[in-house]
Amino acid sequence: MVEQSIFVVDDDEAVRDSIKELVESVGLHAQTFESAQAFLDVYSADAAGCLVLDVRMSHMSGPALQTRLKAQGCSLPIIFITGHGDIDTAVEAMKAGAVDFVQKPYHEQNLLDCINKALELDAQNRDADRKQQSLEEHLAKLTEREHEVMDLLVQGLANKAIAQRLSISPRTVEVHRQHVLEKCSVKSLAQLVSLFNHTADDTPLR
């Protein structure tokens, strides 16, 4: 599994460094960036962890970076650090999908809790991503007929009903069903259903 990092973007050197120190003191890994652009320069899709962003930065503000990352399909959870009187910006950021915001002056436990939650979320996101990906890989192997059979199976139809619906023999349905289970690497229908449910329910944020 990829190691998670806390990406700290703040234009105040001492502030970003002190957050890094704080994060590292609880055994997490952090990287600091002096500007949104500096982060964008090194960002890649496989980056794991979360972002800690200062709302107010010269050149590109936190929310502006958020917009840019969203456009690039980045799923890193974002925690905003806001100063006094930046509530409006924070609310906007939350609406745009930020996981949390911490208002200065903050209690360090509060920030760490937020970070931990975000990391967990990131891990889940990544897990779901992986499952979805493998499901999609499995599904890609299915033939058109197998796909039709699988859709109906997952909807809870019995072999006989599927045979009727598809105007094929129940015996043929059974063969397709076996192929679907094999290609999706599951042993039972229940497992197949759970695979679908999991990918459908456990990806709340994208």
Place this chain on the structure above:
Amino acid sequence: MTTKTPVKPRARSNENPTTVKRRGRLNSASPGRDHPASVEERREHHKWMLKLLTTGGRLTHQEVPDTILKLLQAIVDHSPSVIFLKDLQGRYLLANRAMSAVVGCETKGIVGKTDYELFPRHVADAYREADCKAIDSRKPIELEESAPHKDGTHPYLSVKFPLLGDAGTPYALGGIVTDVVKLKQIEAELQERLRFEHLLFELSAAFINLPADDVDAKINETFRRLGEFMEVDRCFIDQFSDDKSEFRVTHFWAHESLESDDFLDKVLLNEQVPWYMARMLSGQSLIFSCVDELPDEAVPEKAYIQSVGIKSSVIVPLIVGGDIIGNFGIDVIRSERDWSENVIQGVKIIAEIFGNALARKQAEKKLRAAEQEAARNREHLAHLTRVQIMGEMAAGIAHEINQPLAAIENYARACERRLKGDTGDRDKMEELVEKIKDQAHRAGNVLTRVRAMVKRQPVNMVSVDLNAVVQETVELANMEAQLRNCRLKIEFSRSLPAVVIDPIHIQQVALNLIRNAIEASEDVTRENEKVVLVRTTKTDTGHVEVSVADSGLGVTDMEGDRLFEPFFSTKRSGLGMGLSVCQSIIAMHDGKIWHTQNPAGGTIFHFSLPLDSEEGAA
């Protein structure tokens, strides 16, 4: 007395040129061969001699008429100068009335006598010597002689001339001698007057352009000179209080030989010497040779004068622009003095000189006080606007202090967690503590900078590096620039000589201009970043210049004309004092402040300051 007939003097013998005997043989105790003995004989001799003289030395038997002799005597008698004729031996042939006044006997008593019979020997010797010189040189001589008088020796201006015969041989000596004692006296008086006039002239010249601060010292110095020159014992100036209820001795000098009390700063109340005060306030002088000359009603004055020991005084009012501000006076203690008109006039002139100098000093003092008050007000206003600016910058300042505080908190918590989790190695702890110290220092610096701006302190001109001052200002302004998403760019001249300025005041000006520029840039809704450029340059005219360029909307001509007026503002909020205060600060530094159009759009504000003259020349 050997012969009764007049004997021809040797001089009449043409063929026998005279070798004049200097002196010695000729006196009444041992008469010479040719000396007539009796008064009668002398008179005859005299007559004969005169006849001889009036015929030009030629001996004739022709009688000279007595009328001519009488005429001659009458003419010489009416001359104020002494006129005489002597024979070559020094015997008087003729003397006039002025001569008889000198020797104290009638002219007739003089004729036939020599100077040795009329004057003390050393005087007669001197006369004889001069006589012989004139006879020997055969030319008239001029010289200064002197003669004893009852009232002392008088100086004389003498002309002595030989009477020459046809062959150019002297046969007698004439003299016209003028008593110049009076002339000398007049000359001495004139000299004295000239010296006094000169002194007055010198004083008025010395006081005319005297700096106000030197007036008191110069008056005191002048007192000494005057005192010694006029031979008085005390000089003083009294000045009245504004309500004229009392007067104070502001300048005082007493002759060293007097063990006088120091009267300086002594105060007398009006009611203590009412007569004196009334007289002085009416603009009259007070001049007395002795205390008795004061009127009867001046009882306390007399008592006072006697208690101090003053015998004579001249006291004149100091009048300036019609206002009597006090008195100038001179006193004599050691003797009574009759004051000459000359001295009184002089004292009045000196009083005028002193009065003008004191009035100028007072006026300058008032002017200086007014200037100081204006400077205080200017400084106060500058301070108020600084405090206001800091108030307006409170959000930025708070942010600038919160950042290090937040960092400190994070570092401290990191420390704490490492200690608790026992994951802190010593090096890491030391690193964190070091970082905490740095941030505490950073927060402290912000406060120091703000406090310097808010603190009220007197103008303090020091020689400093202008770049450092502007750099400091940029750091202050950065607090706000960051919040407003504006970047401050600096371009400093590297060859900037030192300037003598009040750093806080110049920072205030620079801060004002930079904040205005940040605000002006905000008016423009452009996507690209807002930049304010702060530059320092050295000009060709021996100035250093600071310029602040914005890329705002610029100012209109009409606004431009009024930018530096108090209470003029183009902002929605703002007192309109900022630039006006900047201008007064720059004026205080003998500098200039102005604005130009930014070719790239917006406005550039400039101010220039004169270089430290020594550095600038280097």
